[in-house]
Amino acid sequence: MFDVMEPGYAPHPVPYLEGWELQREIHRQVASGERPETLILLEHEAVYTAGSRTEDHERPAASATPVIDVDRGGKITWHGPGQLVGYPILRVEERGGIVAIVRRLERLLIDVLAERGVAGRQIEGRSGVWVDQADAPPAKIAAIGMRVAHDVSMHGFALNCTHSLAPYDAIIPCGIRDAGVTTVARETGRALSPREAAACVARAFADAFERIPA
Known part of the structure; x- marks a missing residue:
C-alpha cells in the first residue's frame, strides 16, 4: 500500500x-519504515530547478523567477502554476530498480494523457513523455x-497541464535543443487543471504500483 499526499x-x-x-521528511520516514511509500501531488509556485548536470549556458540569463540547484539528476526545468508535479517516494529495490520505476511512470502518464485525447509516447534514450508534432x-x-538515497526514490515527474510555455524560452529545457515543450491544453484546446489531473494520476499510479513486481 502507499499514501497519496496533496x-x-x-x-x-x-x-x-x-x-x-x-x-x-517523507523520504526519511519511508526509508526508516515509519510510513508506507508515498506519492506527493502538488502545484508549485514558479521556479527553475537545476539538476546536477546543468551547464551555465542552459540557465536563464536574467529572470525574476528563482533558480534553485537541486540534488536530482538531469538538467534545468521549470515548475509553476498550471503544472502537476508528482514526487513518488518508493522503495526502489522492491519496485525493480529506478529504471523500471521511470518506465512505469512514463507508461501511466501516457495512459492518463490518452484519457484526455493526447497521444503521448516514450522515446528510446530520453526520459519523460513526448507528443509528436x-x-x-x-x-x-x-x-x-x-534521485535514489537509502534505496528510496525522491523527486519525480512534472505533467504540463495548462500553463504558458513562455518560461521555457529562457532556458534549454532538460538540456535538449532539438525538441520542444507542450501542454495538454495546447494539444487539445481544452483546459486541464493540475487538481483534475491529480485525480487521474493518483488512480493510474495505484493501478501501476499497487502490486510489487515479483
Whole structure:
C-alpha cells in the first residue's frame, strides 16, 4: 500500500523549497519504515530547478523567477502554476530498480494523457513523455527526473497541464535543443487543471504500483 499526499494547488501553490523539505521528511520516514511509500501531488509556485548536470549556458540569463540547484539528476526545468508535479517516494529495490520505476511512470502518464485525447509516447534514450508534432520534432509533455538515497526514490515527474510555455524560452529545457515543450491544453484546446489531473494520476499510479513486481 502507499499514501497519496496533496498539499497544495492554485490559488495556493506550494513554494518549491517548502515542497522539497516535505519530500525529504517523507523520504526519511519511508526509508526508516515509519510510513508506507508515498506519492506527493502538488502545484508549485514558479521556479527553475537545476539538476546536477546543468551547464551555465542552459540557465536563464536574467529572470525574476528563482533558480534553485537541486540534488536530482538531469538538467534545468521549470515548475509553476498550471503544472502537476508528482514526487513518488518508493522503495526502489522492491519496485525493480529506478529504471523500471521511470518506465512505469512514463507508461501511466501516457495512459492518463490518452484519457484526455493526447497521444503521448516514450522515446528510446530520453526520459519523460513526448507528443509528436505535425511539422516539428516531438515535444515533451511530461518530464521525469529522480534521485535514489537509502534505496528510496525522491523527486519525480512534472505533467504540463495548462500553463504558458513562455518560461521555457529562457532556458534549454532538460538540456535538449532539438525538441520542444507542450501542454495538454495546447494539444487539445481544452483546459486541464493540475487538481483534475491529480485525480487521474493518483488512480493510474495505484493501478501501476499497487502490486510489487515479483
